[in-house]
Amino acid sequence: MPxxxxxxxxxxxxxxxxxLGISTAAADEYxxxxxxxxxxxxxxxxxxxxxxxxxxxxxxxKDLSRWHNGENWTVEDGVMIVGKGxxxxxxxxxDCQVHIEWSAxxxxxxxxxxxxxxxxxxxxxxxxxILDSYDNETYxxxxxxxxxxxxxxxxxAMRKPGEWNxxxxxxxxxxFHPDGTLKSPATITALHNGVVIxxxxxxxxxxxxxxxxxxxxxxxxxxxxxxxxxxxxRFRNIWVRPLVPxxxxxxxxxxxxxxxxxxxxxxxxxxxxxxxxxxxxxx
Numbered sequence: 001m002p003x004x005x006x007x008x009x010x011x012x013x014x015x016x017x018x019x020l021g022i023s024t025a026a027a028d029e030y031x032x033x034x035x036x037x038x039x040x041x042x043x044x045x046x047x048x049x050x051x052x053x054x055x056x057x058x059x060x061x062k063d064l065s066r067w068h069n070g071e072n073w074t075v076e077d078g079v080m081i082v083g084k085g086x087x088x089x090x091x092x093x094x095d096c097q098v099h100i101e102w103s104a105x106x107x108x109x110x111x112x113x114x115x116x117x118x119x120x121x122x123x124x125x126x127x128x129x130i131l132d133s134y135d136n137e138t139y140x141x142x143x144x145x146x147x148x149x150x151x152x153x154x155x156x157a158m159r160k161p162g163e164w165n166x167x168x169x170x171x172x173x174x175x176f177h178p179d180g181t182l183k184s185p186a187t188i189t190a191l192h193n194g195v196v197i198x199x200x201x202x203x204x205x206x207x208x209x210x211x212x213x214x215x216x217x218x219x220x221x222x223x224x225x226x227x228x229x230x231x232x233x234r235f236r237n238i239w240v241r242p243l244v245p246x247x248x249x250x251x252x253x254x255x256x257x258x259x260x261x262x263x264x265x266x267x268x269x270x271x272x273x274x275x276x277x278x279x280x281x282x283x
Contacts, residue, residue, distance in 0.1 A: 029257045030265070034276065036248040049099065049166065051239040058089055058224070059238040066090050068223075079103075080235045082118060086228050092221040093123075095243040098169040103234045104132035106162030110231075112138040116161065117229035119148065122171050123222030126186055127207040128198075130233060134158040145190065145197040148207040153190075153197035164236070166193055170243075173220065174203075180217035248276055 043053035051057050057066075061078030064070025066089060073083035104116030116132025126147070133144035133156055140146070144165070145153030159165050168191040175183040185205075190198040205213030226235065254272055256263040 031255055031257055033250055033252040033254045034248045035251045036246060055239040055241050056091055057239045061236060082228050082233045086225050088124060088225040089223040092223050093240055093242055094173040094221045096171050097241040097243060099239050101164050101166050101237045102130055103164050104161045105232050108132055108161045111136060116233055117231050118233040119227035121225040124225045125206045126203055132161055134160050145192045147201060147203060150204050150213060151201055155195060155197060157192040157195040157197060174215060176217045182215045245277060
């Protein structure tokens with residue numbers, strides 16, 4: 001019996017191998033016709049909140065040398081505290097990933113917009129609200145995580161005053177035509193304490209208090225700014241990664257490879273080439 005089971009098993013393995021070989025040889029393969037560059041290697045931080053190797057660290061707990069007006073804010077025990085006037089990063093960014101940690105004052109004072117209020121401004125003009133929204137009612141498109149006066153966050157993921165909150169942001173900057181008209185609007189995806197609060201939200205323009213949002217042409221890159229709203233909000237561990245899309249070039253139209261055959265396929269060029277950067281032509 002053991003021998004019979006062995007030969008039966010061996011035969012099954014051989015048959016399976018033959019079948020798989022035939023199946024693999026006959027498989028069709030779609031090839032996009034795009035030659036991609038090798039993606040660069042980035043070393044992650046020791047923890048998910050630590051800056052990766054390609055990050056620009058705007059605040060590491062030591063000083064505010066990378067900020068305009070930083071001399072009017074204070075640094076205590078590795079934490080920056082809001083002072084007089086907004087601070088504006090000396091570095092400028094377009095599309096980017098932002099990590100920032102902040103804490104509302106404790107014990108809490110005030111209510112509504114007067115409690116733990118600051119703001120993170122992308123390109124110094126598009127605000128994601130920073131506010132103590134833990135058990136603190138205010139207008140929904142002005143609470144923590146809101147794109148100010150445009151949309152509330154999907155959920156309120158606020159921690160208690162004195163505890164640390166984290167924003168992780170994926171920002172796509174707006175684009176403008178040479179004549180100054182809008183080519184594509186800004187979009188933002190954001191996580192608050194690991195919870196998605198904005199999912200590819202399309203901004204209507206800038207984020208003022210006293211008028212409707214609108215787009216006005218500006219450079220492709222801009223600084224990040226933090227608001228002084230009169231509350232001693234604290235910040236730590238701020239870093240930014242500029243986002244560069246994968247680079248590739250189309251070398252031929254898409255096709256199916258079937259053995260030695262190459263069968264052209266019709267694919268909408270607007271879709272097939274949507275992954276390529278402008279100017280990537282067929283070579």
